[in-house]
Amino acid sequence: MTVDVAAARKDTVGTDHVVHLDNAGSALVPRPVADAVVAHxxxxEQVGGYRAAAEAAARLADVHSSLARLIGSSPGEVAVLESGSTAWATAVSCLPLTAPRVLLGRTEYWHNVLVLRQLARRDGLDLVVLDDDEHGQVDVAHLQRELDRGGAGMVALTHVPMGGAQVQPAAEVGRACRAAGVPFVLDACQSVGQLPLDVAALGCDVLVGTGRKFLRGPRGTAFVHVRRELLDRLGPVLRDRRRSADGEVEARWLESWETGVAGRLGLGRAADYALDLGADPVRDRVTVLAETLRDRLAAVPAVQVHDRGLVRSGTVTFSVRGRAAEQVQAHLAGQGINVSTAPLPPSAAAHVLDPAARERDVVVRASVHYYNTEEELDRLAAALP
Ligand SMILES: Cc1ncc(COP(=O)(O)O)c(C=O)c1O
Structure with a gap:
């Protein structure tokens, strides 16, 4: 099966207006997602928020089922929250750590590192930043040595970094964590919607995703999966534990009662949309487009492509000689091409932990999705200053 690009573009009004290469920032929502939000x-507007939510109860319940199907989880293990950062902080701050050492990758998302630093100060945790290997991916041998030393209470990894191409070997990390009996927290905010995800195959206990990036959901939506065995032990959270009809604790008790119902319905629709397309065809098309863009950019004399990783995602990072990344972004925006800027890995974690660390290089980030075309990639390469 392959992605029907013409149909995907027909569903995506924004493709008539911009060359959108900022899917790692916030993708173009497809028409069915926008319709679900607006209709709610x-x-x-007509009957009031409470009545509208009551009418949508069945569709709201389906949101958790759709997200669960997308990542091989179950509806009771999924909570919907308002941002990936909040979801990660909420789940991690109530994880019952049985040992004080927290191991994290060097490409860990900066906000996660800030949360860990606060927890470390409050609870006396010891943060250990794992080495990268020669591909800019987490060094699994180093992880294994640290696990063998004992005293690890949790491992945190960001699957695809904010400002880099590398897809971390999450399943290998998950296997090592399972064997050591250490909870594994995977930040999948940049991978959900562009890569197939399965929590069992990944071996993760917690997985966090955000709606607006490659999943193509509305802004202000995110979700977290927490493995059933951990759910009963989470705490403290300033809310009542919520149980299903058969008495099991559900991840939903991490949610706040008040929420943007329209956004939730849009998130569920985005998950259904991704399920209909299939994760493998999406990954295959994103991979081809990203490699094509790397080739196109490498052919431009003033351009340097920075991407690393044995397996690479839809994020392409580059710089243009003599131009700041922000200048390039503004120049391209003037020609109807959306890209963004981002700090290069690996130093996100190191920088937060050591404020004296060298300022990170900021580069241009062009991130492709399946609805982009080769012609759009040519336009980007031709438009560079
Ligand atoms: C890797 C990664 N994790 C987490 C987040 C945070 O997600 P949110 O902006 O929904 O809080 C981002 C956002 O850029 C991200 O790139």
Whole structure:
């Protein structure tokens, strides 16, 4: 099966207006997602928010099922929250750590590192930043040595970094964590919607995803999976534990009661949309487009491509000689091409832990999705200053 690009573009109004190569920032939502959000807001306008939510109860329950199917989880293990950062902080701050050492990758998302630093100060945790290997991926042998030393209470990894191409070997990390009996927290905010994800194959206990990036959901939506065995032991959270009809604790008790219902419905629709396309065809098309873009950029004399990783995602990072990344971004925006800027890995974690660390290099980030075309990639290469 392959992605029907013409159909995907027909569903994506924004492709008529911009060359959108900022899917790692916030992708273009497809029409069915926008429709789900707008229709609910219209109903709120007519009958009020509470009644509109009551009418949508069945569809709201389906949101958890759709997200669960997307990542091989179950509806009771999924909570919907308002941002990936909040979801990660909420789950991790109530994980019951049985040992004080927290191991984290060097490409860990900066906000996660800030949360860990606060927890380390409060609870006396010891943060250990794992080495990278020669490909800019987490060194699994180093992870194994640290696990063998004992005293590890948790491992945190960001699957695809904010400003880099590398896809971390999450399943290998998951296997090592399972064997050592150490909880594994995977930040999949940049991978959900562009890569196939399965929590069992990844061996993760917690997985966090955000709605607006490659999943193509509305802004202000995110979700977290927490493995059933951990759910009963999470705490403390300033809320009542929520149980299903058969008495099991559900991840939903991490959610706040008040929420953007329209956004939730849009997130569920985005998950269904991704499920309909299939994760493998999406990954295959994103991979081809990203490699094509790397080739196109490498052919431009003033351009340096920075991507690393044995397996690479849809994020392409580059710089243009003599131009700041922000200048390149503004120049391209003037020609109807959306890209963004991002700090290069690996130093995100190191920088937060050591403020004296060298300022990180900021580069241009062009991130492709399946609805982009080769012609759009040519336009980007031709438009560079
Ligand atoms: C790797 C990664 N994790 C987490 C987040 C945070 O997600 P949110 O912006 O929904 O809080 C981002 C956002 O850029 C990210 O790139």
């Amino acid at each position: 807001l219209r109903r709120e």
